[in-house]
Amino acid sequence: MSQALLFYFFAAVAVLSALGVVFHPRPARALLCLVVTMFALAVHFTLLGAYFVAMAHLIVYAGAVLVLFLFVIMLQGAGAREIALHQRFNIIYLLPAGLVSILLAGGLIALIRGSAFQALKSVDGTAENIGTLLFSQYLLPFEWTSLLILLGVFAAIALAKKDAA
Template identity: 40%
Template sequence: MNPVLEAVFFYLFAGGAIAAALGVAFARVPLYAVLSLVLAMGFIAGLFALLQATLVAWILLLVYAGAVLVLFVFVVMLLQLDKAEPGAHPASKAMAALVAGGVFAVLMTLGRPVTGIPAMNADPQISGGTEAIARLLFNRYLVPFELTSVLLLAAVLSIVVLAKKAKA
């Protein structure tokens, strides 16, 4: 892709993702926070597509923005959480800002040099199409992939148990 066009798209998606993330952290009305996260997922999926990771971009849009966040909206509306929540105490807000800023500083000083490690392959341009990811999942990661079905079964069973207990 044209590097100028790539930069334009990156800053567009990055700015949108940051703005939507701020909405998640600061929106007073719970429904607006959930919808901000839908927006943030959309921008992050755009960044994935920019990185040639088409399969995970589509999964993010369909499973996350589609299914998981609809579940969130459903719960928000079911519990009628339309009232604005009382804000946190200013002192605890300052403390949280300090902790978050500290974590950001640590990530930038300790984690960022990782990006400087040179690529393993001569041609780092790879595409994460469905076939390439499927080959990886069904060969090298076959056991963890099969184990996820156990995890999903455990999640389904736990929800059935939780729902039953509430009725009794």
């Protein structure tokens, strides 16, 4: 019962703060709304038994990625300033966005109607279990991600140095 309460409360928090990301006039505050969404999602991950992923999510997103974003938004100097309503949105794209959302919702309804979903089982995504799987069955993809991050670092350095050359 308390689990259901937690789920519905944090689902509402996640959706409301996600709407804040899209509609808030101040970029810096829109970003802080996303931080709230990330925390709510971490609660959902924990409820689903993904303990390690929830913690990694908090550290990587709330801790690193969004702080990086905050730096960039503040560096452009207009982060705390409100963007006027007429230059905030591209209203013409509201229609495709609505269409895609309706398609997604339709697909979801078809999926729910068409197949019987089992009840959720309890999984134990502790660091130990995840680590064991990561370094046995998923070793190759794991090594590839290290290559990907290395390439990301190179690309960022190359881009940042471009106009100095």
